[in-house]
Amino acid sequence: MTCPAVRVLHVSKRFRIGQSHDSLRDLIAAWGERLFGRRAGAKDSTFWAVKDLSFEVEPGEALGIIGPNGAGKSTVLRLLAGILRPEAGEVSVRGRLAALIEVGAGFHGDLTGRENVFLNGAILGMPRREIRAKLDSIVAFAGIERFLDMPVKRYSSGMYARLGFSIAAHVDPDVLLVDEVLSVGDAVFRLRCIERMRELVETGCSLVFVTHNLEQMQSICQRAIVLEDGAPTFAGRSREAVGHYMNAMTRAYTGRPTDLVCGGEHAGGAAGQIDLRFLDRRGEEVVWVRPSQPLRAELSFRLARPISKLVVELNLRASVNENLLSFNSGRDGLVFQGHVGEHRVTLDIPGLRLSGGQYFWNVRMWDAERGTTEADTPLQFPMVIDDEGRATGSLALEHQWAFDAPAPETRRDTQCAEGEAIAVKVGGGR
Amino acid sequence: MAVRAYGLATGVAEVLRYRQLLLSLTWRDIRIRYKQSMLGIGWAILLPLSMMLIFTFVFTRAVDASALLNVDMPYALFAYIGLVPWTFFSLALSGCVNSLVANRNLVTKVYFPREVFPLSCIASSFVDFVIAFSVLCGLIAYFHFSGEWSFQPRLTLLFLPLVISVQIVLMIGIGMMLAMANLFYRDVRQVFGVAIQLLMFLSNVVVPVPRHGLLGQVLAANPMVPLIGAYRDCVVHGRLPDPAGFAYATIFAFVVLISGWLCFRKASFRFAECI
Numbered sequence: 196m197t198c199p200a201v202r203v204l205h206v207s208k209r210f211r212i213g214q215s216h217d218s219l220r221d222l223i224a225a226w227g228e229r230l231f232g233r234r235a236g237a238k239d240s241t242f243w244a245v246k247d248l249s250f251e252v253e254p255g256e257a258l259g260i261i262g263p264n265g266a267g268k269s270t271v272l273r274l275l276a277g278i279l280r281p282e283a284g285e286v287s288v289r290g291r292l293a294a295l296i297e298v299g300a301g302f303h304g305d306l307t308g309r310e311n312v313f314l315n316g317a318i319l320g321m322p323r324r325e326i327r328a329k330l331d332s333i334v335a336f337a338g339i340e341r342f343l344d345m346p347v348k349r350y351s352s353g354m355y356a357r358l359g360f361s362i363a364a365h366v367d368p369d370v371l372l373v374d375e376v377l378s379v380g381d382a383v384f385r386l387r388c389i390e391r392m393r394e395l396v397e398t399g400c401s402l403v404f405v406t407h408n409l410e411q412m413q414s415i416c417q418r419a420i421v422l423e424d425g426a427p428t429f430a431g432r433s434r435e436a437v438g439h440y441m442n443a444m445t446r447a448y449t450g451r452p453t454d455l456v457c458g459g460e461h462a463g464g465a466a467g468q469i470d471l472r473f474l475d476r477r478g479e480e481v482v483w484v485r486p487s488q489p490l491r492a493e494l495s496f497r498l499a500r501p502i503s504k505l506v507v508e509l510n511l512r513a514s515v516n517e518n519l520l521s522f523n524s525g526r527d528g529l530v531f532q533g534h535v536g537e538h539r540v541t542l543d544i545p546g547l548r549l550s551g552g553q554y555f556w557n558v559r560m561w562d563a564e565r566g567t568t569e570a571d572t573p574l575q576f577p578m579v580i581d582d583e584g585r586a587t588g589s590l591a592l593e594h595q596w597a598f599d600a601p602a603p604e605t606r607r608d609t610q611c612a613e614g615e616a617i618a619v620k621v622g623g624g625r
Numbered sequence: 626m627a628v629r630a631y632g633l634a635t636g637v638a639e640v641l642r643y644r645q646l647l648l649s650l651t652w653r654d655i656r657i658r659y660k661q662s663m664l665g666i667g668w669a670i671l672l673p674l675s676m677m678l679i680f681t682f683v684f685t686r687a688v689d690a691s692a693l694l695n696v697d698m699p700y701a702l703f704a705y706i707g708l709v710p711w712t713f714f715s716l717a718l719s720g721c722v723n724s725l726v727a728n729r730n731l732v733t734k735v736y737f738p739r740e741v742f743p744l745s746c747i748a749s750s751f752v753d754f755v756i757a758f759s760v761l762c763g764l765i766a767y768f769h770f771s772g773e774w775s776f777q778p779r780l781t782l783l784f785l786p787l788v789i790s791v792q793i794v795l796m797i798g799i800g801m802m803l804a805m806a807n808l809f810y811r812d813v814r815q816v817f818g819v820a821i822q823l824l825m826f827l828s829n830v831v832v833p834v835p836r837h838g839l840l841g842q843v844l845a846a847n848p849m850v851p852l853i854g855a856y857r858d859c860v861v862h863g864r865l866p867d868p869a870g871f872a873y874a875t876i877f878a879f880v881v882l883i884s885g886w887l888c889f890r891k892a893s894f895r896f897a898e899c900i
Binding site: 210211273276277278279280292294296297300301303305306310313314317318319320322323 | 643645646648649650653656657660661730731732733734735736737894895897898
């Protein structure tokens with residue numbers, strides 16, 4: 196049995212909201228209040244940023260931590276790094292640790308790139324000899340060869356971030372903590388970072404990765420934890436964690452249907468309180484789905500005036516302007532008779548046969564008689580399609596392979612008879 | 626490495642483990658201090674030298690302070706040998722006061738023993754001190770060969786490293802306390818600025834302190850007074866420093882170091898949240 200490289204046992208961390216005396220005047224005032232028995236309300240209230248969190252990371256394993264803003268993700272990393280000390284519980288980290296909580300945290304603007312490499316390397320615990328040996332590789336990875344002897348205050352923010360990540364990636368740590376730092380830098384560099392992180396994990400490094408980029412997280416981490424308000428609400432395989440997280444996020448949305456119907460010009464539309472939910476066969480709401488999973492879209496909205504010829508359209512998009520799929524009732528020959536009040540429209544879809552990724556739904560409604568747009572929602576209804584990483588490209592279709600192999604010449608006694616077809620069925624699922 | 630302990634022994638061990646970083650930060654401080662300045666490291670000499678010239682002018686030309694300045698060496702030499710250790714003391718400590726707050730980015734984003742910040746401030750000022758001190762040789766030679774006064778080198782010079790060490794021990798202790806205090810209460814920096822000015826005139830940096838009487842006793846409580854006296858004794862006078870005064874300064878320095886470092890260790894885990 197291997198020893199975990201990172202062990203977190205029932206860890207809780209509390210932060211103060213008030214009563215941190217930043218100047219002596221405040222302190223004296225606080226003493227005075229205490230002395231004369233006057234207490235200034237709930238000044239010393241606290242909140243728990245992390246509540247009873249436990250997990251372990253084995254060598255060569257990558258753990259993702261996802262959750263909404265303010266859930267305590269970064270606090271967990273800072274507890275692991277030893278920057279903060281927990282109020283309760285135990286944190287232990289074995290081996291050399293490199294924490295990328297902020298890229299280039301130790302950079303000094305007046306120093307050149309080269310000088311900063313040495314300084315930051317030392318901050319991350321690399322001996323000078325090692326830095327000298329790796330300098331070329333660090334600089335090449337960051338792609339800043341030409342600017343090595345320029346003060347970093349004149350670097351672009353992308354160059355700054357690339358150099359920062361590059362140094363940390365060359366520490367060869369036993370434990371690497373990465374906090375949402377890859378959002379800077381261009382797409383090529385992001386890919387290289389992911390590649391490098393995967394490489395480190397394969398060579399036995401333990402990775403704890405905090406990010407909002409769920410796809411990126413899934414591509415590196417086998418396991419993930421979902422944090423909400425400092426408490427873990429899910430721990431398990433990262434694909435399922437993403438599903439859990441997305442479902443939880445939409446529950447938070449649907450709890451308060453939005454009146455923010457659309458951006459800009461269509462704000463005066465007659466339809467409001469638009470909500471779009473997706474249900475699985477059992478009638479439970481889902482956001483994380485498989486390509487072949489049958490779905491029922493349930494659209495509810497409220498009309499402020501009667502519309503005799505209402506056309507409803509649901510669009511699936513990967514980004515704001517890219518429509519992948521469109522379900523338009525008008526084009527299907529259907530117009531609805533709308534009255535003032537609540538309405539519900541359902542649409543059954545046998546399966547969205549798209550490759551894995553993050554998508555969004557957009558809802559539009561028209562008054563076909565007047566020719567006016569009555570609703571056009573922003574991309575507020577997310578959906579994650581999980582194809583288990585099988586499909587590249589944009590579609591994930593059910594398919595079946597057949598492979599006719601010639602009989603082995605020397606060994607005729609194998610189980611595989613001459614010309615036998617080996618068939619593997621892929622996809623389909625439930 | 627299991628749970629991180631916060632005792633003094635682990636503090637020393639951690640600092641030793643991170644000595645590479647200490648060197649890098651020291652070097653960074655020196656680089657930054659003299660980057661984009663024309664005279665560069667020359668400022669290390671110019672600062673105490675110009676102070677010396679000012680005080681020499683004021684006390685020997687502008688005002689008649691002969692009664693006050695009953696010193697048995699040229700006044701310029703007296704002032705310079707007081708100003709060099711004092712400049713080291715005051716500049717290093719004013720660096721220490723800000724060291725944690727100025728490195729907020731590192732304190733909240735990266736882990737390493739926080740002692741490194743005040744220590745690197747003291748180390749980088751020490752480089753200036755060594756440079757400024759070397760100019761003293763030139764000054765002694767000038768006064769010796771101009772015939773104003775004669776210098777006999779003595780073996781007591783070997784005592785000098787010990788004096789410097791005690792001063793550094795004292796500074797580490799005070800520096801850690803100041804850095805920590807300023808992190809929690811930013812007023813410390815202002816108070817320090819006034820106090821260090823006052824302290825210069827209440828010690829024997831540019832004028833001798835009275836040896837007797839109540840005032841003399843009160844002023845001698847400042848451990849820098851016997852230390853600066855010790856510099857003059859073992860370099861210029863060629864005699865051993867006053868044993869009682871020097872022993873007092875040494876004990877004072879170690880008490881401050883141990884208590885200062887202990888407080889620093891105890892509070893260091895709260896630095897990141899309170900900064």
